[in-house]
Amino acid sequence: MSPATGAEQATGRPAPLVGILALQGGFEAHERVLRRLGARTRQVRVPTDLEGIDALVLPGGESTVMTLGVEREGLKEPLCRLAAGGTPILGTCAGMIMLDRAHLGILDVLAQRNAFGRQLHSFEASFEVDGVDGGPVHAIFIRAPWIAEHGPDVTVLAEVDGHPVAIRQGRILALSFHPELTGEDRLHRFFLSLAGFGEPTAKET
Amino acid sequence: MSTNGHIARDESTFTVKAGLAEMLKGGVIMDVVTPEQAKIAEEAGAAAVMALERVPADIRRDGGVARMSDPEMIRGIQEAVTIPVMAKARIGHFAEAQVLEALEVDYIDESEVLTPADTVNHIDKWAFKAPFVCGATNLGEALRRIGEGAAMIRSKGEAGTGDIVNAVTHLRKIRSEIRWLTQLGPEELASAAKELQAPLPLVRQVAADGKLPVVLFCAGGIATPADASLVMQLGAEGVFVGSGIFKSSDPERRARAIVEATTHYADPARVAAASTGLGAAMESIETSKLDTEQLLSPRGW
Numbered sequence A: 001m002s003p004a005t006g007a008e009q010a011t012g013r014p015a016p017l018v019g020i021l022a023l024q025g026g027f028e029a030h031e032r033v034l035r036r037l038g039a040r041t042r043q044v045r046v047p048t049d050l051e052g053i054d055a056l057v058l059p060g061g062e063s064t065v066m067t068l069g070v071e072r073e074g075l076k077e078p079l080c081r082l083a084a085g086g087t088p089i090l091g092t093c094a095g096m097i098m099l100d101r102a103h104l105g106i107l108d109v110l111a112q113r114n115a116f117g118r119q120l121h122s123f124e125a126s127f128e129v130d131g132v133d134g135g136p137v138h139a140i141f142i143r144a145p146w147i148a149e150h151g152p153d154v155t156v157l158a159e160v161d162g163h164p165v166a167i168r169q170g171r172i173l174a175l176s177f178h179p180e181l182t183g184e185d186r187l188h189r190f191f192l193s194l195a196g197f198g199e200p201t202a203k204e205t
Numbered sequence B: 001m002s003t004n005g006h007i008a009r010d011e012s013t014f015t016v017k018a019g020l021a022e023m024l025k026g027g028v029i030m031d032v033v034t035p036e037q038a039k040i041a042e043e044a045g046a047a048a049v050m051a052l053e054r055v056p057a058d059i060r061r062d063g064g065v066a067r068m069s070d071p072e073m074i075r076g077i078q079e080a081v082t083i084p085v086m087a088k089a090r091i092g093h094f095a096e097a098q099v100l101e102a103l104e105v106d107y108i109d110e111s112e113v114l115t116p117a118d119t120v121n122h123i124d125k126w127a128f129k130a131p132f133v134c135g136a137t138n139l140g141e142a143l144r145r146i147g148e149g150a151a152m153i154r155s156k157g158e159a160g161t162g163d164i165v166n167a168v169t170h171l172r173k174i175r176s177e178i179r180w181l182t183q184l185g186p187e188e189l190a191s192a193a194k195e196l197q198a199p200l201p202l203v204r205q206v207a208a209d210g211k212l213p214v215v216l217f218c219a220g221g222i223a224t225p226a227d228a229s230l231v232m233q234l235g236a237e238g239v240f241v242g243s244g245i246f247k248s249s250d251p252e253r254r255a256r257a258i259v260e261a262t263t264h265y266a267d268p269a270r271v272a273a274a275s276t277g278l279g280a281a282m283e284s285i286e287t288s289k290l291d292t293e294q295l296l297s298p299r300g301w
Helices: A006-011 A027-036 A063-073 A076-084 A094-099 A186-194 B014-024 B035-044 B056-062 B071-080 B094-102 B139-147 B165-182 B186-196 B200-209 B225-233 B251-263 B268-275
Strands: A017-021 A040-044 A055-058 A089-092 A109-112 A123-127 A137-141 A146-150 A155-160 A163-169 A172-175 B002-004 B009-011 B028-032 B048-051 B085-090 B107-111 B132-136 B152-155 B215-218 B239-241
Touching (some): A017 A027, A063 A094, A063 B251, A089 A186, A094 A172, A109 A163, A123 A155, A137 B014, A172 A186, B028 B251, B035 B071, B071 B085, B094 B107, B139 B200, B152 B165, B186 B200, B225 B268
Parallel strands (some): A017 A040, A017 A055, A055 A089, A155 B002
Antiparallel strands (some): A109 A146, A155 A163, A163 A172
């Protein structure tokens, strides 16, 4: 747990508590980035772990494993309720898939799994993400999805190969890639700003 | 919107290779020998499958030379599931690894479970675009493999026995040697590297970070949900289950139970629930009763 952090002292607000779905996958990497930014974190495995959180991360991993876990733990309904109540959510890779119409149905998008191909076609790249200041975002795509379809409430923040890889709908951000693995923290800062914490690094659109 | 029509991209960097292992964390990787088994594993919550011709228990029973699997079988498994598919190459058999890379398997396991092809050298894993996972019984062995390009490590245990004792020994050894390094002064690390027979830069990195530079899974002897909980509590970041699932009386149920226990490893009530009514575990062998030449874990150098 982080004690009073620089960010907290600066805003005078208590550090937000960010729940990170920890059924399987890269949840610890998100934990490290968020703590470095001054947030408190809690691993979420059962519905009671969601109580009192200010924001939620759905990490990368295998969406099949997470889908089974969400079902086993009875997490679907409480997760959807959180989203409907306006809790900011960040989904990366498998987390983006979990948010789509075919899974939790939280975002008005359809993600295509393994859209870039098998692991041999996984890659690193740098590109601009709309509204993220300070130059290109360095991103790592691992057997990554992209957004195949999206509704009118969805804002596309970046595309690769003509397919959306970063999108926003209200207070929910979904990324095909893994900012948590590259030392990049601007997208997490943007996410925390949606929870009313810290300075936004991306302009409200 | 920022459109990035044709951006420059770097494939198969070490970050990309090690990144897939990061995404497998907290998961169970299951040995499968047919597309049907792969499907069962996926539906039970496997984070990845390891495609091989015979599970270690059968390799142990049948004897003879154990080799890379038939590409047709690997392709069949790749078509059956959407989760990552791993496959094994013999230690030092870089041509088998080249074949597996040509098949686009997601991870290559340079494995002591197969009969080694080289008694001195492991595969030069930097020469490949596909990532490798390798076994280790101690920190020096783990760092030698990472030095050769492995992007993920699994403690070896003793495959095909259903006996967890060697997995525990190897995990504890790796973890205690890491703790030892963190207590040394900078001037002591060269000597430690010599003792561990490991590359000095990696020794320095482990001493600074207090952890391996890549993800550490546990393999070799996991047969029950409690076994999975045990090794996770000992510091494994995920588990490989070889013979433990499809050599048990109710593979699907046991697979689900081990997945559940791996997620809730720190919650004994959940591990108890997962352990209930699973039927018989695999037929097991007490490792200490095996002759030295029957052991798989000493293979690798």
